[in-house]
Amino acid sequence: MNKNSKKVLIIGGGFGGVATARLVSELKNTNVTLLEKSSDLGAGVRTNFYGGHPYTFGPRHFLTHNKDVFDYLNKIVPMRSCGEHEFITYVEQDNQFYNYPLHINDLEKMPDKKKIKKELSQKKELKIKNSKNMEDYWINSIGKTLYGKTIEKYNKKMWLVNDNKKIDTFKWSPKGATLKRGPRAAWDKAISAYPIKYNGYNDFFDKIDKKKIKIILNSKLKIKNLKNKEFIINNKIQKFDIVISTISPDFYFNNKYGELPFIGRDFHKIVFPAKNLFPKNVYFLYYANNEKFTRLVEYKKFTKHKSDTTLIGMEIPSKNGKHYPVPFKKEIQKSHKYFKKFPNWFFSIGRAGTYRYEVDIDDCIEQAMEIKKIISSGKYDGPLPLKKWWTYG
Ligand SMILES: Cc1cc2nc3c(=O)[nH]c(=O)nc-3n(C[C@H](O)[C@H](O)[C@H](O)COP(=O)(O)OP(=O)(O)OC[C@H]3O[C@@H](n4cnc5c(N)ncnc54)[C@H](O)[C@@H]3O)c2cc1C
Structure with missing residues (x-):
């Protein structure tokens, strides 16, 4: 390692952490460590298999208005347009x-x-x-x-x-339209795509240059002394110059202002004895009534997997997991109190890291690109340059 190298620690190997590790490690003079508490990278975006059917935890449909973001992902994981859906x-x-x-x-x-x-x-x-x-x-x-x-x-x-x-913050709630007029397609102007390969996004997580990025799996971060940049990884104290975190910010301050609440998801996979279940162009079904589930996804629509059976995924909101930051003003204000406590060499990104429900896969890439720029400029200033991601307009 060059003595001018910056030691960069990335916490969480979900989409945000991996995108940041990939991009920041392209910079000369960075030495990147990626830490993940589970045994795999990718979290819910990782493709698994059930009855031979590829699926992710929820749809993980790639949508973006940013062509650079699409081009970046498409080079690593070739994407297919979802076309009419x-x-x-x-x-x-x-x-x-x-x-x-x-x-x-x-x-x-x-x-x-x-x-x-x-x-x-x-x-x-x-x-x-x-x-x-x-x-x-x-x-x-x-x-x-x-x-x-x-x-x-x-x-x-x-x-x-x-x-x-x-629910007192709701600017995100209409998903772009309250009562749509014009063309029926739900997301007319966005690039809408899904990986072509059977294993979905997995090459993004698995085909990483391990000479450039040190990956530590099955290891949960512990903090020795945040101010002194000291962390405990696998029982050893280590110092870093820059830290990029994708986990809930309350963790770093022992919930000093109270724990930030999240909604989780229970996920069920059901195989049906039919080639297809939903109408031709329908990818998701939402349920607006008293059923416990919110959404069903027919994975074949995205994956184009050929089989005589079809896999449906069902999502049920629950207390299991930290999937959805809660859109209450008081909780968002609480998250800002934590952000303000981070030192200027600490970036908090991703969905949990920004405590914003609307942060999707494309936003994780956009944030990673922004971090790379900031680090390469040498004028990094902690979470502040990323302010647009964590302040509601
Ligand atoms: C059900 C569901 C469906 C979705 N569908 C879509 C979709 O269709 N399209 C879309 O664009 N977006 C979708 N999203 C959102 C998008 O997938 C996420 O915003 C994005 O993947 C978040 O990535 P992340 O890296 O911020 O966080 P995460 O994926 O949550 O990754 C965080 C990682 O940190 C690890 N970790 C946690 N604590 C520690 C610790 N102490 N030490 C070390 N590691 C730790 C976790 O194990 C995890 O791997 C969906 C989200 C959900 C929940």
Whole structure:
């Protein structure tokens, strides 16, 4: 190791950690260690197999508006465009499937369309703008009836709350559209893709240059002294110059301001005796009612796996795992208190690391690219340059 090399520690070998390790290790004068507590890299984006069917924990569908991000991934993991694809949502009350997000044309299929249209005609932009919580936002945007049918129960089960007024940050919630007009495709402007290979994204995690990146698996980080840059890895104290963390920030301060809450997921895999189950272009089904699950995914739609059977994945919100940072203002404010305590050589990125639900696979790559730039400029300044990732507008 060159004596001017910066020792970089990356904590967490999920998509964010691996993307950062790959990019930062391209810089001369960096010496990168990637630490992961489990026995594999990739976390939920890793492809596993059930009955010969490839699947990930949830869909892990690659969507981005950033061509550079797509090109970067596509070089390592060749991607196939998802082309025409649809997401639909089941509304039990009407016994109908509608588009997800809801489309203006769906109203015509609704038995109570007159009432809904009347409520929509009373919509007031100022009221929407001044909404204080998720329930207000949706009622002001699409009226009480549509909210009750499509949004209310889904969000209660998604966030394990009995009242959507508790969800007081919601700028992310419409997923780009409250009531879509124009083309029906859910994500018209984004690049929508999935890996071509049977093993999904796994080459991104497994085909890493181990001469450039030291990978330590089955090892949980312990902190000796954060200020002195001292960490305990496999019972040995080690010092680093720069640390990039993808785990919840409360960990580093012994939950000093309280633990940051997350919603987890239970995941079930079910094989059906049919070549396909969902309609031709439908990849996901959302369920907006009292069922315990939120979403079903037919993996073959993404993987193009050939088989006489088909694999469906079912996601059930639970307390198991740290998958979804909770969108309550007070928790986000708490996360900011932690971010402010990090020294300037410490970056907190990824979904848990930024405590932001909307951080997806493409954002992890974008953040890793940004970190590489900052480190190569030599003017790194801790989490602050990444401020846009952890402040809600
Ligand atoms: C069910 C589900 C479905 C999703 N579907 C999509 C999708 O369709 N499209 C999309 O773009 N995004 C999707 N996402 C989001 C996206 O996959 C994640 O945002 C992204 O993978 C997060 O990567 P990360 O590296 O930030 O975190 P993680 O993947 O959570 O990785 C963190 C890693 O840190 C490790 N770790 C934790 N604590 C320690 C410790 N103390 N020491 C060492 N290691 C530790 C963990 O084991 C884990 O491997 C989905 C997320 C979920 C939960």
